[in-house]
Amino acid sequence: MARIVMKFGGTSTADNDCLRICAGHIAREVKAGHQVAVVVSAPAGMTNELGARMAKLDPDHQHKDESDLVLSSGEQINAGLLVMVLRQMGYKARSWTGWQAGLITDDNHGQARLKTAASQQFCDDLDRGNIAVLTGFQGVTIAGKITTLGRGGSDVSAVALAAAIAADRCDIYTDVDGVFTADPSIVPEARLIPRLSASEMLEMASNGAKVLHSRAVELALAENLDLRVTSTFKEGPGTEISEGLEDHLVSGIAYSRDQSRVSLTGLKRGIGAAQKIFAELAVAGINSDLLALGPASDLTMFNLVFATSRQDHGPVVECLRQRQLADLYKTMDAKENMARISVVGLGLRSQYGMADRFFSSLASAGIIIDAVATSELRISALITNEQVENAVRALHFAFALDRNSK
Amino acid sequence: MARIVMKFGGTSTADNDCLRICAGHIAREVKAGHQVAVVVSAPAGMTNELGARMAKLDPDHQHKDESDLVLSSGEQINAGLLVMVLRQMGYKARSWTGWQAGLITDDNHGQARLKTAASQQFCDDLDRGNIAVLTGFQGVTIAGKITTLGRGGSDVSAVALAAAIAADRCDIYTDVDGVFTADPSIVPEARLIPRLSASEMLEMASNGAKVLHSRAVELALAENLDLRVTSTFKEGPGTEISEGLEDHLVSGIAYSRDQSRVSLTGLKRGIGAAQKIFAELAVAGINSDLLALGPASDLTMFNLVFATSRQDHGPVVECLRQRQLADLYKTMDAKENMARISVVGLGLRSQYGMADRFFSSLASAGIIIDAVATSELRISALITNEQVENAVRALHFAFALDRNSK
Numbered sequence: 001m002a003r004i005v006m007k008f009g010g011t012s013t014a015d016n017d018c019l020r021i022c023a024g025h026i027a028r029e030v031k032a033g034h035q036v037a038v039v040v041s042a043p044a045g046m047t048n049e050l051g052a053r054m055a056k057l058d059p060d061h062q063h064k065d066e067s068d069l070v071l072s073s074g075e076q077i078n079a080g081l082l083v084m085v086l087r088q089m090g091y092k093a094r095s096w097t098g099w100q101a102g103l104i105t106d107d108n109h110g111q112a113r114l115k116t117a118a119s120q121q122f123c124d125d126l127d128r129g130n131i132a133v134l135t136g137f138q139g140v141t142i143a144g145k146i147t148t149l150g151r152g153g154s155d156v157s158a159v160a161l162a163a164a165i166a167a168d169r170c171d172i173y174t175d176v177d178g179v180f181t182a183d184p185s186i187v188p189e190a191r192l193i194p195r196l197s198a199s200e201m202l203e204m205a206s207n208g209a210k211v212l213h214s215r216a217v218e219l220a221l222a223e224n225l226d227l228r229v230t231s232t233f234k235e236g237p238g239t240e241i242s243e244g245l246e247d248h249l250v251s252g253i254a255y256s257r258d259q260s261r262v263s264l265t266g267l268k269r270g271i272g273a274a275q276k277i278f279a280e281l282a283v284a285g286i287n288s289d290l291l292a293l294g295p296a297s298d299l300t301m302f303n304l305v306f307a308t309s310r311q312d313h314g315p316v317v318e319c320l321r322q323r324q325l326a327d328l329y330k331t332m333d334a335k336e337n338m339a340r341i342s343v344v345g346l347g348l349r350s351q352y353g354m355a356d357r358f359f360s361s362l363a364s365a366g367i368i369i370d371a372v373a374t375s376e377l378r379i380s381a382l383i384t385n386e387q388v389e390n391a392v393r394a395l396h397f398a399f400a401l402d403r404n405s406k
Numbered sequence: 407m408a409r410i411v412m413k414f415g416g417t418s419t420a421d422n423d424c425l426r427i428c429a430g431h432i433a434r435e436v437k438a439g440h441q442v443a444v445v446v447s448a449p450a451g452m453t454n455e456l457g458a459r460m461a462k463l464d465p466d467h468q469h470k471d472e473s474d475l476v477l478s479s480g481e482q483i484n485a486g487l488l489v490m491v492l493r494q495m496g497y498k499a500r501s502w503t504g505w506q507a508g509l510i511t512d513d514n515h516g517q518a519r520l521k522t523a524a525s526q527q528f529c530d531d532l533d534r535g536n537i538a539v540l541t542g543f544q545g546v547t548i549a550g551k552i553t554t555l556g557r558g559g560s561d562v563s564a565v566a567l568a569a570a571i572a573a574d575r576c577d578i579y580t581d582v583d584g585v586f587t588a589d590p591s592i593v594p595e596a597r598l599i600p601r602l603s604a605s606e607m608l609e610m611a612s613n614g615a616k617v618l619h620s621r622a623v624e625l626a627l628a629e630n631l632d633l634r635v636t637s638t639f640k641e642g643p644g645t646e647i648s649e650g651l652e653d654h655l656v657s658g659i660a661y662s663r664d665q666s667r668v669s670l671t672g673l674k675r676g677i678g679a680a681q682k683i684f685a686e687l688a689v690a691g692i693n694s695d696l697l698a699l700g701p702a703s704d705l706t707m708f709n710l711v712f713a714t715s716r717q718d719h720g721p722v723v724e725c726l727r728q729r730q731l732a733d734l735y736k737t738m739d740a741k742e743n744m745a746r747i748s749v750v751g752l753g754l755r756s757q758y759g760m761a762d763r764f765f766s767s768l769a770s771a772g773i774i775i776d777a778v779a780t781s782e783l784r785i786s787a788l789i790t791n792e793q794v795e796n797a798v799r800a801l802h803f804a805f806a807l808d809r810n811s812k
Contacts, residue, residue, distance in 0.1 A: 016462055050483065056422055058490040066493075069501050070486035073479035077456065080476035084464040087472075095475050099505070100550055144506055 152213020448480020558619020
C-alpha cells in the first residue's frame with residue numbers, strides 16, 4: 001500500500017464529464033489498495049472569468065485579500081462536486097478546503113507561501129481509508145483570511161501536501177501527455193520524455209515549459225519527492241520526474257513569450273552605473289535576466305541589454321526614467337514582444353561545444369540574439385516573438401532531440 | 407449613530423453594476439454616521455446553475471455536506487467583489503465568510519440552524535469603523551464543515567446577525583419596492599404597505615409572500631427587531647415591519663402555488679383513523695395543513711381532505727398506501743397543482759363577518775374551496791392553481807385593499 005497524491009488541473013475538471021474521468025483514475029488507485037489524497041484546481045475558465053470581473057472593479061489589483069476570497073471559490077466548487085461523483089461510485093470521500101486542512105500560509109495575498117501543510121485531522125481521515133479531496137491553490141493565514149498561492153498554485157499545493165503527508169508519489173494529471181522535448185505544436189517530431197531529473201524539470205519549468213509550475217518542481221526537489229506528469233484523458237506512461245533518474249545530455253527546449261527587452265547605451269565606465277540601476281530595479285520589485293554588457297564604440301562607455309517579464313515593462317521604463325537613473329545613460333530603447341528560448345539538460349555543464357552548437361544553429365536559421373544567459377543546466381537567449389517557432393525547430397534538430405538517443 | 411444591518415439579495419448583486427448600486431446604498435448609511443454590517447446573497451442564477459450541475463451528479467441529493475460547500479461559493483464571490491467596490495470608493499471594508507465570522511450552526515446540512523452569530527472579532531471590526539461584508543446563507547459546524555441555511559437563508563443570516571450585534575435596524579434590499587397588499591402582477595391596484603406588524607408579516611411570508619422568508623420574520627419577531635423591506639433599484643420608503651407598529655384590519659393577500667391535495671373517503675368513525683394517519687405522516691416528516699373533516703353519506707364513516715406541499719406529494723401517497731394505513735379508508739384521491747390563498751390581518755381576530763366576507767367573495771367569483779384553515783391572523787383556503795388570479799383579485803376587492811383605508 002502506498003500513499004499517493006493525485007492532482008487534477010483546470011481542464012481536467014472543467015465539467016461533470018471531466019470530473020467522472022478524474023474519479024475513474026482515483027478509483028483505479030484506491031482499488032490497487034492505495035491511500036489517496038486528491039488536489040483539484042478550479043474549473044477551466046472560471047478563474048479567468050472572475051479575474052476579468054475583478055479587473056473592472058479593482059483595475060490596479062490593490063485588494064488582493066478580497067481577490068483571494070473570490071478566486072478560491074472555484075476549487076471549492078470542484079472539490080465538492082468531485083466528492084459527490086466518488087460517493088455515487090460507492091467510495092468514502094470528503095472535501096477539504098485549505099483552511100479546513102490547516103494549510104497555513106504567510107499573508108502575502110495573491111502569491112502566498114505555504115508554511116505548514118495538512119492537519120492531523122486530515123491525515124487521520126486518510127488513515128481511516130477515506131479519499132481526501134483538497135482544494136488546490138489556496139491556504140489560510142494565521143489570522144484566518146483565505147490566501148491563494150499564485151500561478152501554478154495547485155501544483156504547489158499538491159507537492160506540499162505530498163511532502164507533508166509523506167506520500168510515496170505525487171501524480172500531476174493534466175491535458176497533455178507529459179513533458180516533451182519541445183512544444184509539439186511547433187515541432188511535430190517532439191518526443192515525450194519518459195524520465196527526467198528534477199533539476200532538469202526545474203530548468204524546463206522556469207524557462208517556459210507550462211506543464212508544471214517551477215515552484216512545485218523546486219519544492220519536489222527540496223523534498224526529494226517523485227513526481228509523475230500524465231494525461232487525464234489519454235492512456236500513457238507520462239513523464240517520471242525524480243532526482244535519482246538518469247540525466248539527459250539535453251532533455252528539451254523551452255520557451256517563454258512574455259518577455260520585454262531594455263537596451264541602454266552610453267553608460268559611463270567606472271562609476272558603478274549598472275550596479276546602481278539594478279539596485280533601483282530590485283527596490284521596485286523588478287526581476288531582470290539575460291543580461292548582456294558590452295563596450296560602446298566610445299570605449300569610455302558601455303552598453304547594457306537585459307530582459308524583464310512583460311508585466312514589468314511599464315514599471316521598468318518608469319523606474320529608468322527617474323532623474324537619478326536617467327543621468328547614468330544616454331539612450332534607452334525598450335521593446336515588448338520578446339521571447340526567451342532555452343535548451344535544458346545536464347549534459348550542458350560537462351560537454352564541450354554545446355554553447356557553440358546553440359549559437360551556430362540559431363545563426364544558421366537567421367535568428368538574431370539580443371542577450372544570453374546560462375546556468376549549469378541551461379543556455380537561454382532573448383529573441384523576438386516572431387522567431388520562436390524557427391528557433392525551437394532549429395534547436396530541436398541541432399540537439400538531435402527528434403532521435404531516441406541520449 | 408446607529409448600527410445597521412443591510413442585506414442585498416441575489417438580483418441586487420447579479421453583476422458589477424448591481425454591486426455598485428448596493429455600494430451606493432451602503433455609502434449613504436456610512437456617511438450618515440452609522441456602523442454598517444452587510445449581508446450578501448449569491449449572484450442571481452449562480453445557485454440554480456450549481457444546483458443543476460449537482461442534480462446530475464447526485465440526483466437524490468444525498469451528499470448535502472458537499473452540496474453546502476459548493477453552494478457557499480456564490481456568496482463568497484459577491485462578498486469579495488462588493489468589498490472591492492467599497493474600497494475603490496474610499497471606504498474601509500472587509501469580507502467575512504460564515505466560518506470567519508463565527509456563525510456556528512447545527513450539522514443539518516442544507517437547512518442548518520444558527521446557534522451563534524458573529525464573533526467578538528467581527529464586532530470589534532465594526533467598532534473600528536470598518537464596513538463588514540458577510541456572506542449570507544451559510545455557517546459552519548463545530549467540526550468545521552460549511553453549512554447552508556436553506557431557502558431564504560440570507561434573510562435569516564441578516565436577522566440573526568442584526569440580533570447578535572444588537573443592530574438598531576435590519577434593512578432588506580430586494581428587487582421589489584416592499585410588501586404589497588397582493589401580488590401586483592395579479593392585482594394592478596395592489597398598494598405598497600408602508601407599515602406592517604411583524605406578526606402580520608409572518609403570516610404573509612408563511613403563506614406565500616416571497617419578499618421575505620418566514621424564518622427570518624419569525625426570528626425578527628422573537629428578537630423584537632425592526633425590519634425594513636426596500637428596493638435596491640428604486641427610491642422609495644419600502645415597508646417598515648415592527649411589532650410596535652399599528653395593526654391593519656386586513657393587511658394583504660398572500661398565495662402559495664406549491665400545494666398538493668389529498669382526499670380520503672370512507673374512514674371509519676371511532677377507531678382513531680385520522681389520528682393514526684397523521685401520526686404516520688409526522689413520522690415520515692410530512693407536514694399537513696388545511697385540514698377538512700366531514701361526515702360521509704354513510705354516517706358511520708367520514709371523509710378527510712388535507713394539503714401538503716407539492717414536494718411531499720409522492721411521499722404522502724406512498725405513505726398512505728402502506729397496508730396499516732390503506733386499511734383505514736376506502737378511496738384516496740391525490741391532486742397536485744393546488745394553491746393556498748390567504749387573507750392576513752390582525753383585524754381578522756376581532757372583527758365579525760370577516761370569514762363570511764372571505765367565503766362569499768370567493769363563491770361569487772365561482773371559486774371552489776377544497777379545505778380551509780384559520781389562525782388568529784389569517785384565513786386560508788385550498789383552491790386550484792388556475793383559480794389563483796381570480797381569487798386574489800376577488801379578495802383584494804372584497805377587503806377594500808385597493809382603498810387607502812384601514
